[in-house]
Amino acid sequence: MRLLLCSTGLAGHFNPLKPFVEAARERGDEIFMVVPPSLAKEVKELGVAHYLSDPPDPTKSKELWRRAARVPHAQAARLLDGEFFGRLSTEAMLATVESACDAFQPDLVLREPCAYAGAVAAKRRSINHAQVAISTARTEWGVIGLVAPILDDFEDGMEEVLRQTRYLSRLPTSFDPSPFPRTVRYRENLAPEVVEPGRWAAGSKPLIYLTFGSVAGGLDTAESAFRLAIEAVSGLDVRVLVTTGLGFNRRLLDAVPSNVVVESWIPQATVFPFASMVLCHGGSGTTYGALAAGLPIVFVPMFADQRTNAQLIAVAGAGVVVDVGSKSEPGFRAIAAIDVPRIRAAVLEVLATSSYAIAAQVIAEEIASTGSARDCLEALSSL
Numbered sequence: 001m002r003l004l005l006c007s008t009g010l011a012g013h014f015n016p017l018k019p020f021v022e023a024a025r026e027r028g029d030e031i032f033m034v035v036p037p038s039l040a041k042e043v044k045e046l047g048v049a050h051y052l053s054d055p056p057d058p059t060k061s062k063e064l065w066r067r068a069a070r071v072p073h074a075q076a077a078r079l080l081d082g083e084f085f086g087r088l089s090t091e092a093m094l095a096t097v098e099s100a101c102d103a104f105q106p107d108l109v110l111r112e113p114c115a116y117a118g119a120v121a122a123k124r125r126s127i128n129h130a131q132v133a134i135s136t137a138r139t140e141w142g143v144i145g146l147v148a149p150i151l152d153d154f155e156d157g158m159e160e161v162l163r164q165t166r167y168l169s170r171l172p173t174s175f176d177p178s179p180f181p182r183t184v185r186y187r188e189n190l191a192p193e194v195v196e197p198g199r200w201a202a203g204s205k206p207l208i209y210l211t212f213g214s215v216a217g218g219l220d221t222a223e224s225a226f227r228l229a230i231e232a233v234s235g236l237d238v239r240v241l242v243t244t245g246l247g248f249n250r251r252l253l254d255a256v257p258s259n260v261v262v263e264s265w266i267p268q269a270t271v272f273p274f275a276s277m278v279l280c281h282g283g284s285g286t287t288y289g290a291l292a293a294g295l296p297i298v299f300v301p302m303f304a305d306q307r308t309n310a311q312l313i314a315v316a317g318a319g320v321v322v323d324v325g326s327k328s329e330p331g332f333r334a335i336a337a338i339d340v341p342r343i344r345a346a347v348l349e350v351l352a353t354s355s356y357a358i359a360a361q362v363i364a365e366e367i368a369s370t371g372s373a374r375d376c377l378e379a380l381s382s383l
Contacts, residue, residue, distance in 0.1 A: 001029045001381045004106035005048075006097055006118035008089050009038035009055065012213065012285050013112045016132045016170065019188045020110055021046055023374035027381075032104045034097050034118075036089075053096035053117075056088035064088070076303070078146060085114040086147035090154060093117035101125055108380055113140050116147065119162060120155045130380060131162075133169040135284050135305040136312060137178035140167075168376050170288055172366040175316045184379065187370040188292070194270045200241040200261035206276035206351055208233055209295075210242045212302070213283040222248050228335045229279065229300070230256055232343035238351070241271060277350050277357075279343075282306030291318065294364035296356035298346045300324045302333050317359035320346040 003024050007014040014035065024031050033043055033050040043050045055061075064084045068076040094117040101109070101121050109129035111118035122129035133140060141163070148159035167180035170188055200207070210229055212222070226244060230253070233240050240260040244250045253262045268286070272293035280286045282299045287309050290297050297319035299310035313319040322343050325333030335343075350356045 001027070001108060001377070002104060002106045003029050003031050003377075004097075004100055004104055004109045004118070005031065005033045006093070006109065006111040006115040007033070007035050007039060008085060008093070008112065008114045009036040011039075011042075012283055013114055013134050014039055014042060015285055016134055016188075017110065017112060018046070019186070019373035020132065020377065021048060023372065023377050026374055027377060029377070029381075030104075032100060032106065034093065034100050036092065051096050051100050053093040056084065056092045060088055077143070081114075081143045082146050082150055086116060086150040087153075089114065090116045090120065090151065094120060094154065097121045098124070101127065113143070116151055116154075116158075119158065119165070120151065123155055123158070123161050128380070130166040130168055133167060133171065136171060136176050136308055137167065137169060137180055137183065138176075139305045139308050141179045166380065170367075170370075172363060172370065174363070174366055175312045184376050185370045186373045186376045187367050188288075189372045189374075194267060197270060197274065198261065198263070198266070200239060200263075201274045203239050205237055205239050205259075207239045207241060207271075207274050208277055208279055208347065209271050209275040209290075210240055210279045211245075211286055212281045213245065213286055223252050225302070225335045226253055228337060228340055229343065230260055232340045233279070233347055234260070236344075236347070238276075241266070241275075243271075277347070279347060282310040284309060287313065291360060291363045292367045294357070294361040296350050296360045298322065298343065298350055300335060300339070300343060302335075316363060318356055318363055319360075320350055320356070322346050 005017050007017055021031060031048050033048050034053055035043055036055045037052050040052055061084060064079050068079045097117040098121045106127060109118045109122040109127055111131060112134055113131050119129055144159060144162045151158035166182040166184060168184050168186055170186055173185060212225060234257045242260060242262045243266055244264055246264055250262050250264050256262055268289045272295060275295055278290040278295050278297045280297060282301045283306060297313060299319055299321045301307040301310050310321040314321045324335045324339045
């Protein structure tokens with residue numbers, strides 16, 4: 001099978017495609033990718049033939065993200081899901097994706113949800129295509145209604161295409177029921193990147209892994225968020241590892257308690273075997289990784305789909321949600337000083353109550369029993 005993969009430029013959107021690269025290699029499939037320049041390094045490291053598309057217009061993009069941080073959530077979704085991903089990213093990528101389709105002649109286009117250029121090009125050429133989820137099915141189903149009218153400017157009838165495509169999700173059925181009629185579940189089974197554990201791994205006290213993913217570190221509120229989260233766990237009888245993301249200068253956090261270690265980035269797979277729990281914003285990649293490792297989570301949702309992810313896990317009994325910032329605060333919510341005692345109380349509750357870890361382990365077992373990415377490709381290749 002000839003497989004064309006498409007992704008927009010965020011790491012959290014690109015990473016769910018990686019298991020399918022490894023699975024395609026195992027099957028002996030031919031692979032080609034189209035990504036923006038921001039992912040050039042990652043694709044080269046994977047060793048996959050690729051085209052680099054144009055990036056979304058930088059001036060318009062910056063303005064959209066700036067506006068999204070200052071308006072209520074529904075308006076922010078229209079700006080980012082609709083105008084940034086639906087319009088700007090599709091405009092930037094479409095010509096390159098179409099050139100790749102014509103040159104590579106794929107049997108299947110596999111895209112992350114926001115790489116709409118892949119869906120448009122596939123429809124125009126009657127190529128089978130599938131979507132690899134980055135968020136919950138409910139969230140991604142809802143976004144289609146918002147973005148479809150914009151995509152119709154590129155190609156008519158895109159709403160039906162997006163709703164009827166095969167939907168591949170790594171989230172378990174038990175807490176992520178899907179409205180997509182052609183949903184297939186898979187587990188990530190590629191060999192995770194692991195590095196030698198640092199000094200944070202030494203000791204017998206519980207280890208809290210504190211991370212806000214790859215995007216939050218680039219926000220204006222990042223330093224304050226990290227400082228307040230660290231304050232929430234300071235003085236506890238625990239060890240704490242903080243990863244800030246490469247977009248944040250970790251040296252701004254040099255003055256931290258002795259039981260806290262701050263690093264720019266460490267592969268999750270290196271940390272999870274040592275951790276007792278995760279304190280995070282609720283990004284899909286962190287959430288899935290923690291649950292697959294059987295770790296309970298304390299969530300402090302800030303933006304995008306994080307609150308939805310957090311609520312699903314809380315209902316499943318594997319985590320606690322701490323609403324941060326003001327409920328009337330528009331756009332991106334920031335952790336405030338008033339939130340510190342509640343974050344601390346949530347961490348103590350999860351550490352002291354075994355039911356959270358038990359529920360997380362049940363979810364981990366469900367994930368482990370799910371078919372692999374290779375199983376998905378086997379099914380898709382038979383179409």
